[in-house]
Structure formats: structure tokens, C-alpha cells
Amino acid sequence: MYRPFRWGEYHVTMGIRSMQWGEWIELDDQYNSYHRIRKDRVERKGEKVVQVLSPLTRVRDDGEPVHIGGGAAAAIELVHELAEYLSRRYPMTFEITRHPLMADYPAGWGGATPIKSSEKIDIQREGAEAMRIAGLLIQDDLALMIEGSDGGYYFMAGAIIVPGFWRMEDKIGMNMQQIHMSGNVPQYEEKLQLSLERFFRRLAVDKPVVRNNYFVQISPPPSDTPSIDPDELAWGENVLGSEDEYGGTKGSSFGSPPVLVVTPQTLRLRTERQTLRRLPRSGAIAFTVRTYLVPVEELAQEPGIAARFASAVRSWPEGVREYKGERRYGEVLVRYLDEMAGREKEEAEVKPYPY
Ligand code: HEM
Known part of the structure; x- marks a missing residue:
């Protein structure tokens, strides 16, 4: 279980830790339900969720051409x-x-x-086939980043099947800066960009890393209507509106604005476990994203968690509040967590991050 929120002041950092090889991909008892959702999405959405780009040349703002290799070789390496x-x-x-x-x-x-x-495997589409198979083997989404002739890393292949709050079609082909700046990731330019670029250039094959993040998602309360994805793991319809009508950035207008009334029952902790490693043959960087959705009502039963989660949400600076969509649920969430924390009698044992 990952509960990667901290007490006290909020700091934007890369937040990476070294990873043991035996922990690269974690499978668990949710495998079957994830697989059903993922398979259904791959069948229905095709290129919107699995894509491999051919080599391309881009002209930078300063007129310099940048050559970027295609994603197929890395996709085939990744599935192996x-x-x-x-x-x-x-x-x-x-x-x-x-x-x-x-x-x-x-x-x-x-x-x-x-x-x-x-x-x-159809040779013509081998890269995409490899990416599709890779995306259906595990619970994680996958992105392959290829170094361009300018030293930047470009998103050239992916199986982004259950991203929840962004779409592959809006980001594929972009470099790290474009991906994050177009999403208005708070403090990206000031706090992350330089260290991230340096980290990507230097990442060694034998030094994989892992990081965790978290958000709050509003999902429908439990219902009797059968659904393959009742918590909206794949797409946060009740946060961002319809996936097909989404404008590509969080501030953009959407066709069907969410109407759900926010109660503690509708709140989920959405937390990702991400890994990064360099593939030895292609040199591409493989990025994995495993998402967990936990009802806040369940979370608040865990010793010490409600108080720490409330403290973390209170510590978000304005930009982070905005990015995490706090306006819509902050009051309901913090009031509920405070109440649950108040019921706890004993001091909880402090376990090491990211629990
Ligand atoms: C060490 C590597 C990385 C760091 C430190 C990093 C950092 C961040 C941060 C701080 C955010 C805001 C949400 C959060 O707290 O996680 C974010 C969002 C995001 N990152 Fe990264 N990132 C990394 C690698 C990547 C890679 C390889 C991709 C490739 C696809 C990527 C794609 C995204 C996307 C799509 C978002 C959401 C943007 C949006 O809201 O539109 N990140 N990243």
C-alpha cells in the first residue's frame, strides 16, 4: 500500500528513490479487474491508448532541426x-x-x-503490436522516452490505457518540458526542469528509480448498476467531463461538466507508483505508471492516516491546490478527515515513506 503524503510543509521535488530489480513491476489481487478494464479500452480506443511514432524531425523555435528516432525498437525491447x-x-x-x-x-x-x-506479429505494425502486448501484460501504463539530437527526451511510444486525467493523444511526440508545461505542472520550470533533464541524460542502465505521487479523485458512489470501471480508473469523467470532448488541458472547456455532489463517499485517493529505467539496447527510458484508487472512507480507517492526509492537503500551496482541483472537494475532504482523526485514541506507529 502506498500513502505518499507527508506531514508539514509541501515541497516540489523529483522525489525519486533507487529501485530494487525485484520491484520493477508489482502485480497484485487487482490484476483481473485491471486487465478487464485495460483490454476493453485497447479494443475500443485503439491508437488513442496504444501508439508508436516513426522517426521524426522537428524544427525548434530557434530554427534548429531536431532528429528523434522512432519508438518501435524500444517497444519491441520493452516487451521482451x-x-x-x-x-x-x-x-x-x-x-x-x-x-x-x-x-x-x-x-x-x-x-x-x-x-x-x-x-x-504483423511486421508492418510490429512496434505497436509489441506496445499493445506490453500494456496488456501488466497493470501499469507505459511510456517510452527517446533522446533527440538536442539531448531532450521525447515521448515516442506508449500504452497509456488508464491515465485518469490526461490523454496520450495530447502529449505523444512532446519532450519532457512540453509534456509538463502543457499540463501546468506547478513549479515545473523553477523547481524541476533542470534537474529532470540532467537526470534523464545521466540515468544509467543499472540505476533504476521509483517515485510516488497522489491526487484526489471524485468518482460516483457505489451503485448497483454493473460497470467494468465503476471508480473511473481509466478516465475521471466526474472531474474532467467526457474524455472525447476534453480540450487537452485542465483549464479547457469540456462538453459535459461534472455534476456529482461531493460527499466523502465520492472521494478517492488516486496514487501512482512510477518507475524509470534505461533499456540497455535501445537506450530509451521506460516509464511505468501503476495507479491505485482507494476510497477515502476506507483510507480514513487506517491508523494515523486521516490526520496525516488532512495535514498534507492543508499544506498545498496555491498552485498545487489549483493543479489538484482542490476547490471542488477540499472543504468536504478536510472536514471529514479531521472528524475521523478526532476519533482516533492512540498515536499511530510511523511507518517509512511512502506508506
Ligand atoms: C523523474 C521523472 C519525472 C518527474 C520528477 C515528473 C514530475 C511530475 C510532476 C511533479 C507532475 C505533477 C503530478 C505529480 O505530482 O506527479 C507530473 C505530471 C505529469 N507527468 Fe511527469 N515527471 C516525470 C516523468 C514523466 C515522464 C517520463 C512522463 C512521460 C509521459 C511524464 C508525464 C507526465 C504527465 C502526462 C503528467 C500530467 C500532466 C498534466 O496534468 O497534464 N512524466 N510529472
């Missing part, structure tokens, strides 16, 4: 990495078949012959 990893880490769940001889693809882990795909 996942298959090598998952079959070792979760051997009861994943089984692999290898080519009998060194086939058309380089060796697998430890010099083994390469893994064979069980699906017939």
Missing part, C-alpha cells in the same frame, strides 16, 4: 524485457517459450535464446 522479468518474478502466472536457436532477435537474459511471441 517484461517477458523475461515477469516469467522470473511471477513464475506461477507467466510462462514463456523460447526460440530453439538464436533467431532474428538478440539473446535474452543470461544469454538465453530469445522469447517467442505467442501472438502472430
Whole structure:
């Protein structure tokens, strides 16, 4: 469980920690419900959720051309990495078949012959096929970042299937600065940009990292109507309106404004566990995003959590309030958390971040 909010003052930082290899991808008892949602989205939305770009040249504002390699080679490498990893880490769940001889693809882990795909891969669309398979193997969304001739990192391939509050079509092909600035990420230019760019250029193959973030999502209260995605994991319809009519940025107008009345029952902690690692062959950076949605009413039952969550929400500076959409739920949330915290009798044990 991840509860990555802190007591006291709020600081915008990269927030990265080193990652153990055995923790790259975590699967859990929500695998089946996530898989149902993800498979349905891939079938219905196609290129909107899985995309691999071809090589491209962009002209910068100063007139300089920037060449960026395509995402296909990295996508194919990523699906092989996942298959090598998952079959070792979760051997009861994943089984692999290898080519009998060194086939058309380089060796697998430890010099083994390469893994064979069980699906017939269409060569023309190989990169996108690899990305689609990768996105359906795990619960995480995936983005591949390729270094351009200007040293920037560009989002050239992805399986962004359940992002909740942004769409791949609005960000694909952008570099790190464009991705974050177009989303009005608070203090990005002042506090994050330089260190992030340096971090991306220097990230070593054997030094993977992990980070956690959190938001508050308004989702419909529990209902008897059957739905594949009752909490709106895939898209925050009750925060941003219809996904198809979304204008691409949070401030933009949307077709069907959310109408749900905010009560504690409608509030969820939306928290992401993200990992970053450099793939050894293509040099691309693989970014994984696993999202957890926890009803606030459940969260507030956990020892010490209501008080700490309330303290964190109170500490958000104005820009962060705006970015996290606090205006719509802040009062209801903090009042509820204070009340729940007041009922706790004992001091809770303090567990290390990110719990
Ligand atoms: C160390 C690496 C990174 C850091 C420190 C970082 C930092 C941030 C921060 C601070 C936010 C605001 C929400 C939050 O608190 O997480 C954010 C949002 C976001 N990040 Fe990153 N990021 C990183 C890597 C990436 C990568 C590789 C992608 C590639 C797709 C990406 C895509 C986004 C998107 C799409 C958003 C949402 C923007 C919006 O609201 O429109 N980030 N990032």
C-alpha cells in the first residue's frame, strides 16, 4: 500500500528513490479487474491508448532541426524485457517459450535464446503490436522516452490505457518540458526542469528509480448498476467531463461538466507508483505508471492516516491546490478527515515513506 503524503510543509521535488530489480513491476489481487478494464479500452480506443511514432524531425523555435528516432525498437525491447522479468518474478502466472536457436532477435537474459511471441506479429505494425502486448501484460501504463539530437527526451511510444486525467493523444511526440508545461505542472520550470533533464541524460542502465505521487479523485458512489470501471480508473469523467470532448488541458472547456455532489463517499485517493529505467539496447527510458484508487472512507480507517492526509492537503500551496482541483472537494475532504482523526485514541506507529 502506498500513502505518499507527508506531514508539514509541501515541497516540489523529483522525489525519486533507487529501485530494487525485484520491484520493477508489482502485480497484485487487482490484476483481473485491471486487465478487464485495460483490454476493453485497447479494443475500443485503439491508437488513442496504444501508439508508436516513426522517426521524426522537428524544427525548434530557434530554427534548429531536431532528429528523434522512432519508438518501435524500444517497444519491441520493452516487451521482451517484461517477458523475461515477469516469467522470473511471477513464475506461477507467466510462462514463456523460447526460440530453439538464436533467431532474428538478440539473446535474452543470461544469454538465453530469445522469447517467442505467442501472438502472430504483423511486421508492418510490429512496434505497436509489441506496445499493445506490453500494456496488456501488466497493470501499469507505459511510456517510452527517446533522446533527440538536442539531448531532450521525447515521448515516442506508449500504452497509456488508464491515465485518469490526461490523454496520450495530447502529449505523444512532446519532450519532457512540453509534456509538463502543457499540463501546468506547478513549479515545473523553477523547481524541476533542470534537474529532470540532467537526470534523464545521466540515468544509467543499472540505476533504476521509483517515485510516488497522489491526487484526489471524485468518482460516483457505489451503485448497483454493473460497470467494468465503476471508480473511473481509466478516465475521471466526474472531474474532467467526457474524455472525447476534453480540450487537452485542465483549464479547457469540456462538453459535459461534472455534476456529482461531493460527499466523502465520492472521494478517492488516486496514487501512482512510477518507475524509470534505461533499456540497455535501445537506450530509451521506460516509464511505468501503476495507479491505485482507494476510497477515502476506507483510507480514513487506517491508523494515523486521516490526520496525516488532512495535514498534507492543508499544506498545498496555491498552485498545487489549483493543479489538484482542490476547490471542488477540499472543504468536504478536510472536514471529514479531521472528524475521523478526532476519533482516533492512540498515536499511530510511523511507518517509512511512502506508506
Ligand atoms: C523523474 C521523472 C519525472 C518527474 C520528477 C515528473 C514530475 C511530475 C510532476 C511533479 C507532475 C505533477 C503530478 C505529480 O505530482 O506527479 C507530473 C505530471 C505529469 N507527468 Fe511527469 N515527471 C516525470 C516523468 C514523466 C515522464 C517520463 C512522463 C512521460 C509521459 C511524464 C508525464 C507526465 C504527465 C502526462 C503528467 C500530467 C500532466 C498534466 O496534468 O497534464 N512524466 N510529472
